Amino acid sequence: MLKSSVAVDRLVFREAMSHFAASVCLVTTDGHAGRRGVTVTSVCSVSDDPPTILVCLNQKSGANTRFDHNGVFAVNLLASRNEAVARAFSGEGNLELEARFAAGRWTTLSTGVPILEDALVSFDCRVIDSRPVATHRVLIGEVLAVAKPIGGDSLLYRARRYHTL
Incomplete structure (x- = not known):
């Protein structure tokens, strides 16, 4: 196995990664620490037994x-709408954290976490593992409930722009 002795520049890496099309x-x-929401593209399924999702923040x-x-x-999978x-x-518009929630309509499932009513689908999770990895925190969550899927086109992000599929 060959090992590289040259470190990849972080900006070169970021530019290369921007070419991944991602949901x-x-x-x-929400809870005793307060409400929070963040737009991400780093989400993936880990297992279906038990249903488990991984998120990087x-x-x-x-x-x-x-x-x-x-x-x-x-995890609310977003539609083009x-x-x-x-x-x-x-973070566009520099809205306060709580003011961002005015951009959508919300409901809850089993944990009381905000679920976007018109997302394509939403997964309500309990954190079962959390660990730092470089600049991010990897959260692993057991899926406790799933909102009924709603039709629509998917919102994707590629090359630093939103796209629809």
């Missing part, structure tokens, strides 16, 4: 500690 998700939490934002402290989160919500929760 846009809104990850939310940037540790740069101190508000992201709310996910760990609350111990619950939801949810682009304004994605933009609000990604």
Whole structure:
């Protein structure tokens, strides 16, 4: 096995990664630490027995500690109709954290975490593992409930732009 002795520049890596087309998700939490939501593309299924999802959150934002402290989160898979919500929760417009929730309509499932009513589908999760990896925190959640899927086109992110599929 060959090992590289040259480190890949982080900006070169970021540019290369921007060419991955990824589903846009809104990850939310609520509880004693407070409500929080963040737009992400780093979500994937881990297992279906038990149903488990993995999410990566940037540790740069101190508000992201709310996910760990609350111990619950939801993954809302966004439709093209949810682009304004994605933009609000990604920080566009410099809205206060709580004001971002005005961009959508919300309900809850089993954990009380905000579920976006018109997302393509939402997964309500309990944190079963959390660990730092480089600049991010990896949350692994057991899926406790799934919102009924709703039709629509998927919202994707590629080359630093939103796209529809």
